[in-house]
Amino acid sequence: MGIVERRERLRKQVRTDILKTARDIAREEGWQAVSIRKIAEVIEYSPPILYEYFDNKDKLLETIRNEGFSHLHNELTRLKTLYRSPEKLLLEFAQVQWKFAIEQPEVFQVMFNIEGAMCQSRQAFQVEFAMLNNHPIWDALAHIRPRSADAISKTFYEWWCLTYGFLMVSLITQPKTSLVTFEPIFMESVRRFVRGLV
Amino acid sequence: MGIVERRERLRKQVRTDILKTARDIAREEGWQAVSIRKIAEVIEYSPPILYEYFDNKDKLLETIRNEGFSHLHNELTRLKTLYRSPEKLLLEFAQVQWKFAIEQPEVFQVMFNIEGAMCQSRQAFQVEFAMLNNHPIWDALAHIRPRSADAISKTFYEWWCLTYGFLMVSLITQPKTSLVTFEPIFMESVRRFVRGLV
DNA sequence: GTAAATAATTTTACATTGTTAAGTTATTTC
DNA sequence: GAAATAACTTAACAATGTAAAATTATTTAC
Incomplete structure (x- = not known):
């Protein structure tokens, strides 16, 4: 019988809803407005239900953080299949990092404990x-200049200090509206860094 | 009679104590452990007294942030009198920034809304x-390459993105103990940046 | 199909938080 | 020493994270 499966599916869905709701509230009102009770209200459960899915609020945030990092990591490995040149890989990944931080600032905030997260x-x-070797970035740097x-x-x-x-x-010091202005400045800094490697 | 003066002096002292206590607790236990009540207990007053000195917790933090920025600004103008060379000024100031962030991480945290602040x-x-001209850093950069x-x-x-x-x-990603390791890496990055300006 | 067992969910509760209003005590003024 | 004022505390509110107890819904066993 598929009872267990149905339950498992539902559990998975609720878990995702919790994470998504947390991010939604954070994006709209900032992380200090994210409370267990508010999430519970949105997903239409009572607050304690959240503790069936996450040990505590900190673990919930940790999950969002980990998802953020692994999303970027996935993007990186994807790019690695697309570009042979390590220089190109670095530049493209920097672009991805920028895009990610702009489009999902609330996740980026959790990733680095900024802005109330x-x-x-x-x-x-x-x-x-x-600082492992085998990391795609480490690898690229090693190829550019062994x-x-x-x-x-x-x-x-x-590299991490420059990009992140x-x-x-x-993200912290500039209003959302003026962030577009800074993307070319960012990319130029990255380009200079990469150029300076050889 | 010096009654008013005495009162004023006492007020000033209490205000300073509040700020200092907030920083102390933050340094020991992190900013999320800093509460109005805890500060009140340390300075041996009841919690509402704090609202005689600061409109709310946010304004208290704002004061600490402003003090942080103006401290660095003062250091910068001091350095400007010591060094004629704009390159040297930049390098020395970067060193001051590093030292400040390491020695007063709790203030740095408030300055940039990181780590629970x-x-x-x-x-x-x-x-x-x-981005005003007349800022010592802006000035130095203008002198190096008009x-x-x-x-x-x-x-x-x-410059700000690189250093801060x-x-x-x-500060966010590394344990306190290993921060010493990174100072030379930081300074080398700054040096490369300055070199690349000409 | 109903009783027992179990899973799912909510209600209640507690300690902690920022903050305000009302009350009290100390100090100053006359 | 009484009146006025300043300084301060107590009490209270609403919101927070979280745990324990109570309840309801679902599944299982017969």
Whole structure:
């Protein structure tokens, strides 16, 4: 009988609804307006139901953060199949990062604990910045200029600081309306960085 | 009679105590642990007293943010008297920025709404990033390579994104203990940026 | 088809938060 | 020392995250 399956499907749906609602409220009113009760009201359940899906609010945010990072990671591996040139890969990925941060600022905010979003768990950072070789970006940097692993790891870190840093400063300090102005400036900085690698 | 003066002095002291206590708690336990009641307890007053000094919690944070920005601004004007070379000024100021963010992370957090600190008012950003000429950094950039005001404003923005961005990414994603490792990487990035200006 | 078992959901409750209004105590003025 | 004022506290409200208890709905067993 498909009872268990139906239940599982429903559970999955509710879970997705919770995540989506949290993001929706955050986008409309900012993360400090996101409360368990408000999410519950939107999905038409009582507040405690949320604890059937997430241990607590922090874990809920952690899920959104992880989804953000893995979405970007997926985009990156997708781009890797499209572009052979490591320089091109870096530029295209930077573009994707920018687009992502502009189009889903509420997710970006959770990813980096900015603008009222706050998630204690630092696990995602350890993964993302674990200066591993085998990371597509690390790889690209190594191909552009082969050096010691340490030297490449350093450049790897500079890359994240440049791209994510630019985005953070822009998202935090600039009004939404003027962000379009800054995209070419961002891309030019990235281009200069890539040019400077060889 | 000095009654009014004494009262004024006391008021000023309490105000400073409030700000200091907020920063202390933030540094020890993070900004999400900072509550009006906790501050009140430390300064040994009842909670409502805080509203005699600040309209609300947001204004309190805004004050800390403004103090942060003006502290850095003061340091910058101080450095300007010490160094004639615009390149040297930029490098030295970057160093000051780094030192500040490491030594007073809780203030830096409020300045940029990161790590649980959240202040609605965006006024400080409008002032700081108002791409004005006459700003010491803008000035330095203009001296290194004289161009159109627009072109310099663009570089001005790139400067803030590079320096503050690097700091934000580092503070947010890295454990306190490993931050020392990144200072040379930061400074090298800044140096490359300055070199690339000419 | 109904009783027992279990799953799903809600109600109630508690401690903590920012903030306001009302009340109280201390200080100053005359 | 009484009246006026300043300084401060207590009490209260609504909103928050979250846990325990209570309830309702669904499934299972016969």
